[in-house]
Amino acid sequence: MSTLPTLVLVHGAWHGTWCWQPLIDQLPDLDIRTVALPSSGQNPAVLGGLYDDAVAVAKAIAAVSGPTVVVGHSYGGSPVTEAAATTGDVRRVIYLSALMQDAGESVLSQVGGVHPPYWDVHENPQGRAEHSYFEASHPLEILYSDVEPHLAQQSIARLGRQSLASVTQSLTQAAWHTLPSTYILCEQDMAIPLPLQEAMATRAQHTERLRSGHSPFLSQPAELARILRKQLELQP
Known part of the structure; x- marks a missing residue:
């Protein structure tokens, strides 16, 4: 097994650990959680x-x-930002076309307080916010625009629902203030527009770019693996 740091992968909204498998297959020598x-x-x-x-x-x-x-992808950047600074021996936080927020910010505040058009929001009629959720609208175009069609359809079939609380609760701390960070920009992303990615990436010490859509772990796993390995090798 490699002597490089363990790679901890955190998926985005609607997804599960299944989405990382093509990337994991490209990094057989690493310890990946x-x-x-x-x-x-x-x-x-x-x-x-x-x-x-x-x-x-x-x-x-x-x-x-x-x-x-x-590594936090998309929404996954939020819980990573909240958790990474005060737990374990974290050497670097990597934001993969991810929300890179500061303390006091929520996902919804990051996008101007308005639900993006590809969020299909279902608010609980009894006013119980904890049961409100949203689904992905037009996932083929928004999430998987450059993913091989058969794999894209398999992925769409596995998407879940996402709690509204996950995007309205605000961060209490931000790991990137105290930890080295890298932002990987996905230049053809239809979910998180490139200008928003670039604005958030100014908070990172290092940036990388991929000519990919929102889900490069499915569309370009080998290239993403190369970039991640390079980041792992930066560590002491």
């Missing part, structure tokens, strides 16, 4: 919020006996 976020799943009644996700990320980091590098 994946985190299943409680905010994503099929049953709205049991979905967690941002803070539940941060606890899951923290537990995964704490379970590693040595140094880690933590």
